[in-house]
Amino acid sequence: MFFGPPKFSSIGLEVFIANYFLGFELDPLTHVKKSKKFVTIANRLNSSDGTNVELWNWGRPPRGRAASELNNLATLISPIVLKDNPDSWKWNLDTSGCFKTKTLALLIDKAKHAPPTPHIKTETNSTLPMNIAIFIWRAKLGRLLTRTELEKHDIDLDSTLCPLCQTHEESAAHILISCPLVAQIWQLVLDWWNKSSLSIGSLDDAFAECQTFANSATGKIIWKATKWACGYTIWKYRNLKVFHNKTWTPALIISEIQAQSFKWISKRQKKAQLSWHQWLINPESFVTRTGVG
Structure with a gap:
């Protein structure tokens, strides 16, 4: 997934990576201050010489389970590359990068070891419903x-x-x-x-x-x-x-x-x-x- 600059990357509670929230204002989980309700990926990630550095705004340092989940979250977002274009999703299972139901159907058929479903165009008849x-x-x-x-x-x-x-x-x-x-x-x-x-x-x-x-x-x-x-x-x-x-x-x-x-x-x-x-x-x-x- 590619994320654009701050003006394109506002995220809130509803944005996830895998099973983790990217709404860093959640105090019970990450101990982030609630003063900033909406943040961006760019607010928390700084690229320097090809290396991503996390920028956090802690009320107090996370401990125990919160620290462990923070490490998992940091691992998930470390490959993110910020680009100067709007956020977009990339479908890695197709060379075009665009999601296609046809590609997914072929992958499912292949996984089931079944022959692909033949393409039969839906015919219409002007006299029938x-x-x-x-x-x-x-x-x-x-x-x-x-x-x-x-x-x-x-x-x-x-x-x-x-x-x-x-x-x-x-x-x-x-x-x-x-x-x-x-x-x-x-x-x-x-x-x-x-x-x-x-x-x-x-x-x-x-x-x-x-x-x-x-x-x-x-x-x-x-x-x-x-x-x-x-x-x-x-x-x-x-x-x-x-x-x-x-x-x-x-x-x-x-x-x-x-x-x-x-x-x-x-x-x-x-x-x-x-x-x-x-x-x-x-x-x-x-x-x-x-x-x-």
Whole structure:
């Protein structure tokens, strides 16, 4: 840590180095006179020929424990170099000297002997609330609180099996894509959109940018919004099963996906001119009809 000249280095009770106060007015600990309530590092440190000399203002010399703590404090501040610039912190774990959360995350991953977390940009979709975009981002990173993830963090669980099928371990890919009950939901979505020839076999298939509607930007947005709404709704009903033991069917889920996606899209895509009947019968038709995008 670098400290500037006196006008930049005023410190009080709230300033620490390690476990020690630098507010030298604390009489019970250091026996410093209380007449000067705020002091600076420069008031207590004088550099001469590259050597720091401590300047104290004692009411009486410290003894016993106070003397020992004073020696520890002197050791801590002895490397301080006073410079003619404002006080600043230096992050020694990065060559730039600036603190970066990315650097800290990499150090933690390295200490845990774990591979670095892949960088996945948070995507947005203008037709959906932001919390759904964050959910999709967490799913891609494998950061959903599935049973297998909770077990990795030493959470004691009765079982790590999928709460829906009870036959496979519950990972993000399983609970959102490959669980037999969930696979039925995705098939209903594909049938509803008249895209039965497509396959949803992975998180990338479900949530990544798609090439369907290559000539329509609006079509891409609406189709991706539908798939994201499907994943979010599946997770919602998974939680209802886990925490409230609520039972449901794929038909119930597809009905909610249709209703929620219609509400979000009709409010946020003003050019779509979508009707509820049209949305239920043929959601793809309005993309071609309006020619938007």
